[in-house]
Amino acid sequence: MLDPSPILSIRDLSVALPEGGDRPHAVTGLSIDVRPREIVCIVGESGSGKSVTAFATMGLLPKALRPTGGEIRVDGRDLLSISAKDHAAMRGRTLAMVFQEPMSALNPCYTVGEQIEEVFAAHTAMSRAERRQRTLALMEEVKLPDPQRIHRSYPHQLSGGQRQRIVIAIALALDPRLLIADEPTTALDVTTQAQILALFRQLREKHDAGILFVTHDFDVVAEIADRVVVMQKGRIVEEGSVDAVLNRPEHPYTRHLISAVPRRHPQARDTAPATPVALRVEGLEKSFQTPGTMFRPGTPIRALAPASFSVGENETLGIVGESGSGKSTLVRWLVRLIEPSAGKVEIGGVDVAGLDRRAFRPYRKDIQIIFQDPYGSLNPRRTVGDQLIEGPVNFGVSPKAAMERARELMRIVRMDEDAVERYPVQFSGGQRQRICIARALAVEPKILIADEAVSALDVSVQKEVLKLNDVKTRLGLTLLFITHDLRVAGEVCDNVMVMEKGEIVETGSVVEVFGHPRHPYTRSLLDAMPGKGWDVPDLGAIAEQELS
């Protein structure tokens, strides 16, 4: 580095957790330096204290958390000992932050132009015309199309990626010395993520700022970091250059995290023997009608172009695509959470699409779904057992037998049998997702749909849940695996189906589609994956080398 003096220098930072937490400190004895033109990534799983560090620097910690020791120096001033007012004056000017959730980070009541101009109004004496001109220039810089129009748009009129660009423009308005980004691309689609990451790299060059980048995604780290800090339970366990940490990790925890990342190149595997068709879909179609008014009819929107595919018994079919590609519409259709517009669905040779709700009921048992959010999909007021037996009892199994089966299912998803007597809040996200899987299996379905079922989980937890894939083989299930994460798809699926704008654009085996994509959209998805130059190192070989 040319400029050795750090912009941000955190020394021995400790932040206390309120009493009754799982540990006394959210962060303890933490020291980090960030130099100009340097991107430092903090990685760790949820609850590791990475966001707390970011918020402490910004002076935006929730009231329940307060720093109890150490110092955070920016440009020589200790942020922990200056007044709240002085800290506020530095925010937006010297320190700036980009947040995780672009959908809620902007005030719905003001135009985005106004929300950017506000930064100039608060920190400078610029005239109105000058503020507007600078704002339009910023929008240009963060590559927003048609700045004049965007300037007078409200947040709800923009897409997630556009909103995140606005948030970045707000952060960059006054050329801050330090930019803090808290999972800024986690909520975005892979192609949008690639664009935003590219933007961050350009910013570092252009603005000379130091960037502290919080993430849980090792691909993102590989893509943009200069240096990496790995955190576990509020402490730094490993720190070093991106090459050293990602390719030659030393600490067991870092190795554990990296080994959980799915491999980039799906290993060639035995092609699954052709099996009888479990599910066949033909010409499936769905369009919605926008609500019209008294004077004007609504316009139809096509959510799904006629789609046809089939899945064999015991096969795992991945359905990948970005938000709005129609993946969710497709599966919601399959389990009849929404009604079809046209098409045919055969389960075990019987067309169920034409059946009315009552006639469809017996088939509900055959096709089960697991949702993305394990926190929202279990009833907090009923025991796990009660929720597991509900389905079978509805289909006529005696409660006693169903409870026996529930205990067995707990074992199958590798949890303690006694878990059936406890309540969902007593379990972590990964455990809850396993409970959800057990609940879906309780009615002995033939087809299981996992709708982004591991997307909300940390990588190491994700790996544990994905291990359950062999349960599928044991039970002879057909699995439809919906995900936006191509790595995960490559890891678990036999065949994949790529969707774009409600249309299936490519189908084939994982090796075929990911190795030799034919459709330009599939190629652009694969290209957009961050961290292309990096793949999970052979940790076993590293360990052996160390021993010899």
Add this chain to the structure above:
Amino acid sequence: MLRFVVGKIVMAALVALTVSIISFSLLHLSGDPAVAMAGENANDAAIQAIRETYGFDRPLIVQYGDWLFSALRGDFGESYYFRMPVTQIIADRLQITMLLGLLSITFALVLSIPLGVAAALRPNSLVDRAALFVSVVGQAIPSFWFGLILIVVFAIDLRLLPASGAKSWTGFVLPTIVLGYYATPAIMRLTRTGMLDVLSADYVRTARAKGLPARKVIFKHALRNAIIPVVSLAAVQMGFMLGGSVVVESVFALHGAGYLAWESISRNDLPTMQALVLIFSMFYIAFTVLADILNAWLDPRLRVA
């Protein structure tokens, strides 16, 4: 925005038309109006005469059209009791009620919004507890009793303000406090809850991250979002104050429209009741439309026609 406003007004006009039908049918739902007017000992001939004089023998739809067009011109017929035009009776009374209503809602908003904001900024602090106390008391005390206490203290003991009458502005002070205080608890609690919610919102955090001064964060970014449900509530309260201020009006002997409504019910004075129901409903509709428009101005997401 213009389309939204026009749409709302069209909807309001349809609601008003429906209300006018209900209000018109009041007369006929309560039995044969001619019999009611004629009195207990009238003979058939007298009743028939009334029927013809007042046109009750015409088809209902004709009667309704006639009544509606007169009402639109401001003619609500003649009061059975006062034997003079209803419009004339209501005009005076309505002025008093509207003045009282406007003063009271202003008093309520000025008291409860700052208190609600202050309480939300420091939950469980002394300010919050004090605000909670004020609202619990407001909820618990019946207005007639609160009115009497104020009369005893300020009119009888201290002799600062008149106990009754609407001769000068001083006569409105005590009723305004009583009626306004009645609306305070709900508005204040709603402001507090709304602010608490909004203060933990991501966009308020963004505003703080921009380095805006606390004042701007609270009033520009938080309050505007938190106030939206309060606007709708205030509109309903305002409508209520016009029609439901009977108790306060009688305690302070202010002869307003609420009091008149109560009188006409006890006197079976149907034309007056009809006119009041219609007028009160029109106010309700107007306040709701105003609140919708104000909310749409506050929050662009609501500007969908």
